[in-house]
Amino acid sequence: MVTIKDVAREAGxxxxxxxxxxxxxxxxxxxxxxxxxxxxxxxxxxxxxxARMMRMSHSSVVGLMTDAVATTPYSVDIVxxxxxxxxEQSRTMLIANTDGDPGQEQEYWRxxxxxxxxxxxYATMYHRPVDLGAPDFERxxxxxxxxxxxxSHSSVVxxxxxxxxxxxxxxxxxxxRRIGIVSLSPVLRATVLRGAGYRTAxxxxxxxxxxxxxxxxxxxxxxxxxxxxxxxxxxxxxRRADRPTAIICGxxxxxxxxxxxxxALGLSVPDDxxxxxxxxxxxxxxxxxxxxxxxxLPYFEIGRIAVDILGRVNGEIDGPVVPQVLVPxxxxxxxxxxxxx
Amino acid sequence: MVTIKDVAREAGxxxxxxxxxxxxxxxxxxxxxxxxxxxxxxxxxxxxxxARMMRMSHSSVVGLMTDAVATTPYSVDIVxxxxxxxxEQSRTMLIANTDGDPGQEQEYWRxxxxxxxxxxxYATMYHRPVDLGAPDFERxxxxxxxxxxxxSHSSVVxxxxxxxxxxxxxxxxxxxRRIGIVSLSPVLRATVLRGAGYRTAxxxxxxxxxxxxxxxxxxxxxxxxxxxxxxxxxxxxxRRADRPTAIICGxxxxxxxxxxxxxALGLSVPDDxxxxxxxxxxxxxxxxxxxxxxxxLPYFEIGRIAVDILGRVNGEIDGPVVPQVLVPxxxxxxxxxxxxx
DNA sequence: GTCGCGTGTGACAGCGATGTCATCAACGGC
DNA sequence: GCCGTTGATGACATCGCTGTCACACGCGAC
Numbered sequence: 161m162v163t164i165k166d167v168a169r170e171a172g173x174x175x176x177x178x179x180x181x182x183x184x185x186x187x188x189x190x191x192x193x194x195x196x197x198x199x200x201x202x203x204x205x206x207x208x209x210x211a212r213m214m215r216m217s218h219s220s221v222v223g224l225m226t227d228a229v230a231t232t233p234y235s236v237d238i239v240x241x242x243x244x245x246x247x248e249q250s251r252t253m254l255i256a257n258t259d260g261d262p263g264q265e266q267e268y269w270r271x272x273x274x275x276x277x278x279x280x281x282y283a284t285m286y287h288r289p290v291d292l293g294a295p296d297f298e299r300x301x302x303x304x305x306x307x308x309x310x311x312s313h314s315s316v317v318x319x320x321x322x323x324x325x326x327x328x329x330x331x332x333x334x335x336x337r338r339i340g341i342v343s344l345s346p347v348l349r350a351t352v353l354r355g356a357g358y359r360t361a362x363x364x365x366x367x368x369x370x371x372x373x374x375x376x377x378x379x380x381x382x383x384x385x386x387x388x389x390x391x392x393x394x395x396x397x398x399r400r401a402d403r404p405t406a407i408i409c410g411x412x413x414x415x416x417x418x419x420x421x422x423x424a425l426g427l428s429v430p431d432d433x434x435x436x437x438x439x440x441x442x443x444x445x446x447x448x449x450x451x452x453x454x455x456x457l458p459y460f461e462i463g464r465i466a467v468d469i470l471g472r473v474n475g476e477i478d479g480p481v482v483p484q485v486l487v488p489x490x491x492x493x494x495x496x497x498x499x500x501x
Numbered sequence: 502m503v504t505i506k507d508v509a510r511e512a513g514x515x516x517x518x519x520x521x522x523x524x525x526x527x528x529x530x531x532x533x534x535x536x537x538x539x540x541x542x543x544x545x546x547x548x549x550x551x552a553r554m555m556r557m558s559h560s561s562v563v564g565l566m567t568d569a570v571a572t573t574p575y576s577v578d579i580v581x582x583x584x585x586x587x588x589e590q591s592r593t594m595l596i597a598n599t600d601g602d603p604g605q606e607q608e609y610w611r612x613x614x615x616x617x618x619x620x621x622x623y624a625t626m627y628h629r630p631v632d633l634g635a636p637d638f639e640r641x642x643x644x645x646x647x648x649x650x651x652x653s654h655s656s657v658v659x660x661x662x663x664x665x666x667x668x669x670x671x672x673x674x675x676x677x678r679r680i681g682i683v684s685l686s687p688v689l690r691a692t693v694l695r696g697a698g699y700r701t702a703x704x705x706x707x708x709x710x711x712x713x714x715x716x717x718x719x720x721x722x723x724x725x726x727x728x729x730x731x732x733x734x735x736x737x738x739x740r741r742a743d744r745p746t747a748i749i750c751g752x753x754x755x756x757x758x759x760x761x762x763x764x765a766l767g768l769s770v771p772d773d774x775x776x777x778x779x780x781x782x783x784x785x786x787x788x789x790x791x792x793x794x795x796x797x798l799p800y801f802e803i804g805r806i807a808v809d810i811l812g813r814v815n816g817e818i819d820g821p822v823v824p825q826v827l828v829p830x831x832x833x834x835x836x837x838x839x840x841x842x
Numbered sequence: 843g844t845c846g847c848g849t850g851t852g853a854c855a856g857c858g859a860t861g862t863c864a865t866c867a868a869c870g871g872c
Numbered sequence: 873g874c875c876g877t878t879g880a881t882g883a884c885a886t887c888g889c890t891g892t893c894a895c896a897c898g899c900g901a902c
Contacts, residue, residue, distance in 0.1 A: 528849075552857090843902105851897105857888105
């Protein structure tokens with residue numbers, strides 16, 4: 161390994177001067193700076209992170225602690241967003257996947273402490289409350305896609321209520337008056353919040369919210385697993401005499417089954433039935449025929465913003481430390497919803 | 502921060518003894534060990550990674566360099582597998598996403614050098630050749646889901662040919678004799694390899710390979726993007742007088758469109774048409790009605806094995822350094838293929 | 843009593859970087 | 873010609889940890 165001393169010797173200056181050049185200290189003569197910089201390039205000198213970190217007693221690495229985010233298709237974009245945010249700060253990311261196991265989580269908190277990470281983004285796969293169990297960790301922690309019931313940390317979460325409102329509003333604007341809903345498991349926070357959004361939009365549009373038209377598309381089994389029953393839910397809705405002209409889905413997977421149910425009944429999307437998804441998972445929305453209109457979960461943005469907030473919490477970036485950021489869920493219009501005359 | 506000296510003072514021993522306890526050096530009296538360990542627990546002492554790394558001049562962190570793996574639903578499992586492998590070695594992972602930009606990649610090689618990472622897993626989203634452009638990096642590098650055309654590094658790749666063989670073989674064993682293929686873009690290596698697999702299985706089963714029955718489901722646009730045209734491809738196949746009884750898909754997204762095309766023609770899966778996918782993306786395979794039989798891309802295993810090979814390359818794990826590992830693609834049987842009488 | 847040996851422990855140096863403070867040359871003002 | 877100031881550079885200590893080597897002690901062999 162080539163060290164600062166090697167460079168210093170080669171350049172005929174002291175190590176401290178090389179250090180100054182590396183760190184853009186203005187108190188270096190232009191000529192010296194040039195010469196040293198050239199030698200650094202030539203020798204491929206890269207300052208040792210460990211030594212630097214030791215001297216400066218904090219690292220340029222941020223920890224990303226997740227239950228399963230980094231490893232499931234649903235919310236990987238949080239990772240991408242986090243990484244993008246960190247890149248702007250020339251930082252890197254140490255990633256820890258706990259698989260939801262508290263033992264592993266405990267272990268990784270130790271790792272993060274050992275690495276003196278500059279902060280931690282704590283992300284979850286589902287939008288839900290978390291309890292961090294007071295890890296004795298001195299640097300900032302920001303929650304992404306989750307929030308602290310005790311309000312102990314700042315959080316960045318999707319605006320599920322707004323997302324639900326957007327879904328319903330879009331259909332209402334297209335002229336739909338009978339709207340069915342095939343929702344996520346009722347135990348999820350997202351379901352509750354979006355339900356509130358639906359009602360607001362319905363009320364605004366002068367529609368009545370009819371509980372008979374809302375059916376869960378997922379049911380949670382006693383063992384914690386989930387069964388996707390959207391197909392049957394959709395059949396139930398579509399066989400009614402007063403068949404809805406549009407269906408709001410709790411996520412894009414539900415939409416897949418609704419397409420199938422509609423096809424089975426000889427109904428065409430969007431001519432006979434409009435469908436709007438949630439999540440905007442490219443793999444599904446762009447694969448279905450016709451392509452699925454959906455409301456996006458802004459995971460990339462969530463990650464990015466979490467990093468920003470983390471900077472504020474640590475006082476490295478100017479700006480207020482807000483307790484919670486609601487990130488809007490934008491509408492992505494494709495071909496699955498039709499304007500009623 | 503509580504340091505080794507703090508612990509030493511508290512325990513009334515020298516820092517070196519504390520160090521011995523932390524590192525399980527047997528040359529410590531049982532009583533001393535107990536006492537020191539207790540104090541360590543009580544004070545929440547965590548050895549400083551930077552200092553340790555500096556002293557020992559290598560890190561317990563492995564770099565994961567990817568083009569987009571960490572951030573796309575397709576191949577995130579490589580990340581999970583890598584992490585799982587590292588966990589067994591009590592290591593952690595520094596993650597770098599280049600978005601395919603050589604400038605970023607260059608930058609991250611520097612970061613990895615600065616961190617003195619113990620090695621690098623270089624993973625790509627698609628199975629393809631790569632040219633690492635000789636980064637002056639001293640520790641081991643293992644390629645995951647890609648390989649070096651110049652054979653300069655060990656690689657771990659999916660056995661696409663075997664996967665193709667498995668798809669075809671499964672259908673043949675179920676009695677199918679006319680099998681259509683809706684493949685990935687012909688420019689992909691996977692397409693070529695799987696094609697070879699199909700032919701082998703066809704030959705074994707005494708079937709003729711009919712080029713008219715193989716149609717691309719994706720086409721690559723001049724701008725590099727891809728268009729999913731599997732729906733039309735499927736219609737073409739299914740409207741033939743000598744309609745195939747089964748279709749092999751290049752991936753699971755293609756299967757979605759084939760389901761749709763079949764439904765449009767009033768054909769039922771699997772009664773009138775058997776469909777077998779590739780990739781085994783849970784979001785799709787378990788969402789379709791009926792659930793999709795597919796051949797899995799063993800991304801998790803690839804990541805895991807890559808870490809193992811990395812250990813061998815670095816001489817930390819016993820075992821031969823093989824130039825390439827082909828990881829089998831297992832068949833996952835669900836409900837989309839039917840036995841012909 | 844001396845020696846050798848094994849066991850447990852500590853003193854000390856040094857890994858590579860940087861903060862602090864000292865040094866030194868050049869220069870303008872008196 | 874002297875002094876204070878400014879600008880550029882270097883000497884040195886230090887961050888937390890561990891490898892090396894030395895030392896102290898107890899014990900058995902001669």
